[in-house]
Amino acid sequence: xxxxxxxxxxxxxxxxxxxxxxxxxxxxxxxxxxxxxxxxxxxxxxxxxxxxxxxxxxxxxxxxxxxxxxxxxxxxxxxxxxxxxxxxxxxxxxxxxxxxxxxxxxxxxxxxxxxxxxxxxxxxxxxxxxxxxxxxxxxxxxxxxxxxxxxxxxxxxxxxxxxxxxxxxxxxxxxxxxxxxxxxxxxxxxxxxxxxxxxxxxxxxxxxxxxxxxxxxxxxxxxxxxxxxxxxxxxxxxxxxxxxxxxxxxxxxxxxxxxxxxxxxxxxxxxxxxxxxxxxxxxxxxxxxxxxxxxxxxxxxxxxxxxxxxxxxxxxxxxxxxxxxxxxxxxxxxxxxxxxxxxxxxxxxxxxxxxxxxxxxxxxxxxxxxxxxxxxxxxx
Ligand code: PLP
Numbered sequence: 001x002x003x004x005x006x007x008x009x010x011x012x013x014x015x016x017x018x019x020x021x022x023x024x025x026x027x028x029x030x031x032x033x034x035x036x037x038x039x040x041x042x043x044x045x046x047x048x049x050x051x052x053x054x055x056x057x058x059x060x061x062x063x064x065x066x067x068x069x070x071x072x073x074x075x076x077x078x079x080x081x082x083x084x085x086x087x088x089x090x091x092x093x094x095x096x097x098x099x100x101x102x103x104x105x106x107x108x109x110x111x112x113x114x115x116x117x118x119x120x121x122x123x124x125x126x127x128x129x130x131x132x133x134x135x136x137x138x139x140x141x142x143x144x145x146x147x148x149x150x151x152x153x154x155x156x157x158x159x160x161x162x163x164x165x166x167x168x169x170x171x172x173x174x175x176x177x178x179x180x181x182x183x184x185x186x187x188x189x190x191x192x193x194x195x196x197x198x199x200x201x202x203x204x205x206x207x208x209x210x211x212x213x214x215x216x217x218x219x220x221x222x223x224x225x226x227x228x229x230x231x232x233x234x235x236x237x238x239x240x241x242x243x244x245x246x247x248x249x250x251x252x253x254x255x256x257x258x259x260x261x262x263x264x265x266x267x268x269x270x271x272x273x274x275x276x277x278x279x280x281x282x283x284x285x286x287x288x289x290x291x292x293x294x295x296x297x298x299x300x301x302x303x304x305x306x307x308x309x310x311x312x313x314x315x316x317x318x319x320x321x322x323x324x325x326x327x328x329x330x331x332x333x334x335x336x337x338x339x340x341x342x343x344x345x346x347x348x349x350x351x352x353x354x355x356x357x358x359x360x361x362x363x364x365x366x367x368x369x370x371x372x373x374x375x376x377x378x379x380x
Pocket of ligand 1: 007008067069070071099147148149174177197198199206208
């Protein structure tokens with residue numbers, strides 16, 4: 001099996017599991033308990049928090065452990081917007097993950113927020129001029145992701161943040177797909193909040209964190225014992241916090257490694273489009289995630305192609321993992337101006353740091369064979 005669906009999830013790395021194990025077994029204390037077991041758990045939690053803070057260049061008190069990207073996006077978007085009632089206007093992009101889209105829609109539906117959706121070009125890029133025009137005196141929050149999970153398009157977050165701040169708006173970024181692939185220094189990104197999800201980089205599903213600038217007011221989504229600096233109540237998942245921190249510590253992509261995967265991506269695109277001339281690359285050529293490649297295959301159905309590839313041992317996805325299987329056309333491609341029919345032809349390949357040239361060679365061959373088979377069968 002060649003697994004090219006790393007944007008959906010990744011295997012847990014052994015180091016993360018090993019680091020987490022004691023906090024599930026012998027060291028099972030509740031970090032709020034005042035006895036020895038509790039102290040040990042609390043120390044482990046705070047060590048994990050400091051380690052996450054070191055990775056992102058932020059303060060430990062700015063790290064809130066969550067259950068993953070969906071919760072983190074909800075917490076930042078809803079929590080910040082409700083706590084900053086300077087206005088009720090939010091700016092976002094329709095190519096965002098559902099966790100962002102649905103949080104924004106919730107604020108609109110339940111709390112009467114107005115939403116401005118920034119247009120994108122065919123590659124999913126936004127323009128700073130459109131953002132400038134959308135920003136208003138009463139804009140509370142701008143939320144734009146670092147890198148798109150389906151097409152890999154990268155947004156210029158520091159520039160977006162600078163502009164948003166000129167208007168006094170807060171800025172959140174969903175960095176779920178960017179961890180391990182691009183620099184994510186919290187102060188340099190200049191954002192107020194940033195969300196990550198552990199299972200995208202070798203930590204278990206259900207681990208995550210959101211970094212929220214200290215002293216910013218935040219309306220919690222979960223009420224209770226006041227854990228996580230009153231920002232997210234509930235007994236902390238020490239084991240998953242430790243695993244997340246360990247997975248981050250193990251991510252040390254060198255420039256060579258980054259370039260290696262980027263080069264593999266280019267070669268894969270060239271081979272795939274030579275083999276299948278009608279295949280179209282989706283997303284941006286210039287501003288692209290090194291490990292995410294989206295294609296559309298006119299006349300074919302993405303889900304059918306995915307199954308055909310699976311028969312040949314290649315595991316990919318027809319869009320985001322959440323949308324996959326739902327038979328819904330990719331909302332990301334539709335936001336980029338693709339028709340519903342075109343959006344149904346999407347397939348995403350996403351690599352890991354250990355993806356090899358040989359694997360991509362095999363994947364490109366399997367892709368060619370799969371497309372030929374489906375054409376012969378007349379099955380789009
Ligand atoms: N944001 C992006 C960009 C994602 O790709 C995902 C997951 O695919 C999420 C948020 C949701 O993260 P989680 O699966 O941890 O809830």
